[in-house]
Amino acid sequence: MDDSKTRSADWAATAKRNTVRLGYWTFAWVATMAVATFGPKYVWDFATLPTILAVLVNLGMGFGMIVANNRYLQGLDELHKKIFLDAGAFTLGVGLVCGLSYELLENIKLISFEPEISHLVMLMSLAFLAGLIFGHRKYQ
Amino acid sequence: MKNRLKVLRAERNWTQAKLASELEVSRQTVNAIEKEKFDPSLPLAFKAARLFGLSIEDIFQDEAQS
Numbered sequence: 001m002d003d004s005k006t007r008s009a010d011w012a013a014t015a016k017r018n019t020v021r022l023g024y025w026t027f028a029w030v031a032t033m034a035v036a037t038f039g040p041k042y043v044w045d046f047a048t049l050p051t052i053l054a055v056l057v058n059l060g061m062g063f064g065m066i067v068a069n070n071r072y073l074q075g076l077d078e079l080h081k082k083i084f085l086d087a088g089a090f091t092l093g094v095g096l097v098c099g100l101s102y103e104l105l106e107n108i109k110l111i112s113f114e115p116e117i118s119h120l121v122m123l124m125s126l127a128f129l130a131g132l133i134f135g136h137r138k139y140q
Numbered sequence: 141m142k143n144r145l146k147v148l149r150a151e152r153n154w155t156q157a158k159l160a161s162e163l164e165v166s167r168q169t170v171n172a173i174e175k176e177k178f179d180p181s182l183p184l185a186f187k188a189a190r191l192f193g194l195s196i197e198d199i200f201q202d203e204a205q206s
Contacts, residue, residue: 011164012161077164077165077166077169078165078169078180078181078184079165079166079168079169079172079178080166080168080169082178136168138177139168139171139172139177139178140168140171140172
């Protein structure tokens with residue numbers, strides 16, 4: 001029983017560690033994205049080298065976040081993995097369907113402005129959040 | 141899929157949190173299995189069977205057969 005207690009504590013500690021690690025990587029990615037976005041304009045006047053470095057660092061943080069997200073997913077128990085994957089599948093569908101329709105609206109002149117990728121990212125974030133909430137409520 | 145997890149847990153005076161800890165899953169997962177909203181994977185079913193010292197069929201019953 002002591003052995004199983006140790007394993008349980010290990011599992012819980014690992015899940016917590018994965019969550020914290022994902023939080024750090026996400027924060028780092030967002031922060032470096034802000035640096036790569038605003039740095040050229042406000043800090044180094046579009047100098048090429050710092051801009052390339054900022055983009056490369058942001059890409060590196062992005063890949064780190066992907067790895068951390070994968071590790072987080074693998075560390076979840078099977079119900080939470082299912083909720084996460086269901087929400088991901090829903091988000092992928094919403095992103096594909098709405099993203100293409102959004103682009104189409106501009107192509108066929110139903111909207112006069114250029115579609116922004118940030119709008120799609122916001123929609124996908126909301127879809128993922130809604131998917132997670134729905135999943136948690138479903139299995140309450 | 142029907143199961144006797146709640147009965148077996150109650151017989152041992154275990155909380156859902158205690159069972160979840162033994163099975164290395166969250167309390168929500170134990171609750172969802174007990175309420176038959178979620179079917180566990182085969183490895184988790186084996187783990188539960190080992191924990192209670194029973195066979196999988198003693199804990200989980202296929203609804204199509206019952």
